[in-house]
Amino acid sequence: MARVRFAPSPTGYLHIGSARTALFNWLYAHRYGGAYILRIEDTDKVRSEKRFLEEIMESLKWLGLDWDEEPIKQSERFDIYRKAAEDLVNKGKAYREGEAYIFKVDKGRSVEIDDMIHGKITFNTDDIKDQVMIKSDGSPAYNFCCVIDDAFLKITHIIRGDDHVSNTPKQVLFYEALGIMPPKFGHMPLIMGQDGSKLSKRDGGTAVEEYRREGFLPEALVNYLLLLGWSPGGDREIMPLDEAVKAFDINHMKGVQAKFDIQKLRWMNGEYIMAKKAEALMPLIKKQFLASGKAVPEDNILLKVAELYKARIKTLSEFITLTDCFFGDDYAIDEKGREKHLSSAESKTILSEFADRLEKTGDFAHKTIEDACRIMAEEKKMKAGTIIHPTRMAISGKTQGAGLFEMMEILGKDKVIERMRKAAS
RNA sequence: GGCCCCAUCGUCUAGCCUGGUCUAGGACGUAUGGUUCUCAGCCAUAAGACACCGGUUCAAAUCCGGUUGGGGCUACCA
Numbered sequence: 001m002a003r004v005r006f007a008p009s010p011t012g013y014l015h016i017g018s019a020r021t022a023l024f025n026w027l028y029a030h031r032y033g034g035a036y037i038l039r040i041e042d043t044d045k046v047r048s049e050k051r052f053l054e055e056i057m058e059s060l061k062w063l064g065l066d067w068d069e070e071p072i073k074q075s076e077r078f079d080i081y082r083k084a085a086e087d088l089v090n091k092g093k094a095y096r097e098g099e100a101y102i103f104k105v106d107k108g109r110s111v112e113i114d115d116m117i118h119g120k121i122t123f124n125t126d127d128i129k130d131q132v133m134i135k136s137d138g139s140p141a142y143n144f145c146c147v148i149d150d151a152f153l154k155i156t157h158i159i160r161g162d163d164h165v166s167n168t169p170k171q172v173l174f175y176e177a178l179g180i181m182p183p184k185f186g187h188m189p190l191i192m193g194q195d196g197s198k199l200s201k202r203d204g205g206t207a208v209e210e211y212r213r214e215g216f217l218p219e220a221l222v223n224y225l226l227l228l229g230w231s232p233g234g235d236r237e238i239m240p241l242d243e244a245v246k247a248f249d250i251n252h253m254k255g256v257q258a259k260f261d262i263q264k265l266r267w268m269n270g271e272y273i274m275a276k277k278a279e280a281l282m283p284l285i286k287k288q289f290l291a292s293g294k295a296v297p298e299d300n301i302l303l304k305v306a307e308l309y310k311a312r313i314k315t316l317s318e319f320i321t322l323t324d325c326f327f328g329d330d331y332a333i334d335e336k337g338r339e340k341h342l343s344s345a346e347s348k349t350i351l352s353e354f355a356d357r358l359e360k361t362g363d364f365a366h367k368t369i370e371d372a373c374r375i376m377a378e379e380k381k382m383k384a385g386t387i388i389h390p391t392r393m394a395i396s397g398k399t400q401g402a403g404l405f406e407m408m409e410i411l412g413k414d415k416v417i418e419r420m421r422k423a424a425s
Numbered sequence: 426g427g428c429c430c431c432a433u434c435g436u437c438u439a440g441c442c443u444g445g446u447c448u449a450g451g452a453c454g455u456a457u458g459g460u461u462c463u464c465a466g467c468c469a470u471a472a473g474a475c476a477c478c479g480g481u482u483c484a485a486a487u488c489c490g491g492u493u494g495g496g497g498c499u500a501c502c503a
Contacts, residue, residue, distance in 0.1 A: 007503090008503095009502090009503050011502090011503075041503060043502095043503075044502065044503070047502085047503090097501095099501095100501060102501090115430095118429095118430065118431090121429070121430080122429095123428075123429075124428080126428095127427070127428050127429090127499085128428095129499090132500085132501045133501095134501085135501035136501060137501075139501085141500090141501065141502090141503095142500095142502070142503050143503095146503090161497090162429090162430065162431090162496080162497055162498095163496095163497055163498070163503095164497090164498090164503095165429060165430065165497070165498075166428075166429060166430095166497075166498040166499070167498080167503095187430080189430075189431070189496080189497090190496070190497075192495090192496075194435095194436080196495060196496080197495095197496090224437090227437065227438075227452090228437070228438095229437090231437085231438055231439070233439070233440095234439070234451085235438095235439075235450080235451045235452075236451095236452095237437095237438095237451080237452055237453085251442095254431095254438085255430070255431060256430095256431055256432070257430090257431070257432095257495080257496060257497090258436090258437065258438090259436060259437080260436095260437095261435095261436050261437065261453070261454085263436080263453060263454055264436070264437065264452080264453040264454080265453095266453090267452090267453055267454085268453085270465090270466095274466080309465090311465060311466050311467095312464065312465035312466070313465085314465095322464095370462095373462090383462090384462060385462050385463085386462095387462085388462040388463080389462070389463070391462090392462075392463070398463090398464090399463060399464080400463055400464035400465080401463070401464065401465090402463095402464085402465085403461090403462075403463090404462060404463080405462090
């Protein structure tokens with residue numbers, strides 16, 4: 001029975017790298033059957049804030065990485081840490097220096113770690129200073145309370161970032177002094193930015209919340225993170241969480257740092273959006289409208305537009321900018337496109353003639369509209385595109401978009417003719 | 426500086442553990458062509474990598490050593 005944990009510090013939002021750590025811990029627990037526990041490392045009372053904790057938990061839930069037991073908070077366990085430190089002083093393994101409790105490190109020996117990802121790593125204790133357990137202000141030092149809590153929670157496997165490898169021998173020394181068998185460790189390399197330095201805003205953002213706001217789907221973000229440092233061993237790219245659980249094998253984790261590539265994340269997000277039914281996309285798109293302060297469109301129109309556009313968006317936020325012409329008259333206009341397709345007298349003539357013909361049509365189904373367009377093109381001996389481009393520009397303000405006739409059908413006869421007449425005048 | 430981790434296309438990676446099947450496979454991105462009213466999508470094609478040096482071996486991307494390069498840690502932060 002494996003017991004793993006994710007131990008965030010509520011001093012900021014959930015970092016994308018932390019999300020990956022959480023993901024692999026979650027995967028480990030679900031793959032091998034066990035518990036995935038949340039521990040709140042809020043020993044720094046000044047920097048820890050409730051709003052950050054709430055946000056971190058919300059982001060984890062959004063990603064689908066729910067924890068199994070009631071989370072524990074280190075800020076409520078200071079007495080336990082002090083008691084453990086006092087025991088070590090009484091056993092002669094530590095000493096006091098003022099108010100602080102300090103652990104004596106045996107020099108001249110080696111500490112070996114059999115890392116699940118890196119293999120054997122050997123350290124010499126000559127490189128390790130005596131370790132503070134309890135600071136002068138009474139709060140515990142990270143490495144000490146980490147060990148006390150991991151032992152208390154009976155953690156069997158610690159999967160965390162490479163930034164902790166040098167903490168590991170210090171922690172192993174604590175386990176030895178406490179007479180407790182250390183858990184297995186697995187350190188995964190950190191995620192880097194495009195230029196190889198720390199992940200930053202330029203790379204697309206560091207907080208999970210930013211990606212959520214931008215309209216990334218949690219499934220896509222998780223899938224992308226999954227493939228950063230781990231691979232199922234073949235050519236699979238799209239792999240949802242439930243399948244990842246079955247295929248997960250920590251031995252396939254790479255010991256190499258990976259660069260975060262927003263382009264591939266965008267592609268993957270597009271794949272997930274495309275794969276969803278328009279109906280399933282509706283609530284997500286509505287939330288996006290709400291979040292951007294725009295009125296939520298009517299269901300029946302939104303559904304049709306979603307159907308038409310889901311293959312051409314990479315994020316939900318793009319949906320809003322791309323489809324503004326369907327949901328009001330104050331849509332954005334591509335000035336270069338207007339210059340190209342609507343400035344000439346010829347294009348205005350074409351527009352008004354096409355509008356005349358459309359007025360006479362019985363229904364306003366896209367097939368009917370297309371027929372009217374093709375017939376006009378044939379009679380005038382022009383290419384259909386000569387009519388289509390100015391019309392698209394006139395009704396949507398854009399040179400790109402879904403099929404023109406489908407767009408026109410959704411907009412409706414009155415609106416289409418109104419916009420065409422306006423552009424022709 | 427010291428200690429530690431790492432090194433396959435621009436990026437994510439398969440292959441490495443258990444040398445030969447690798448003239449190194451896939452995906453993203455890029456370029457070109459096809460489909461089409463544009464864009465997206467879809468389809469096809471192309472360019473593009475074993476960091477370097479040495480060793481072991483009949484044979485090395487794969488094993489060993491070194492060099493270079495990148496990263497982490499080096500706090501009474503977590």
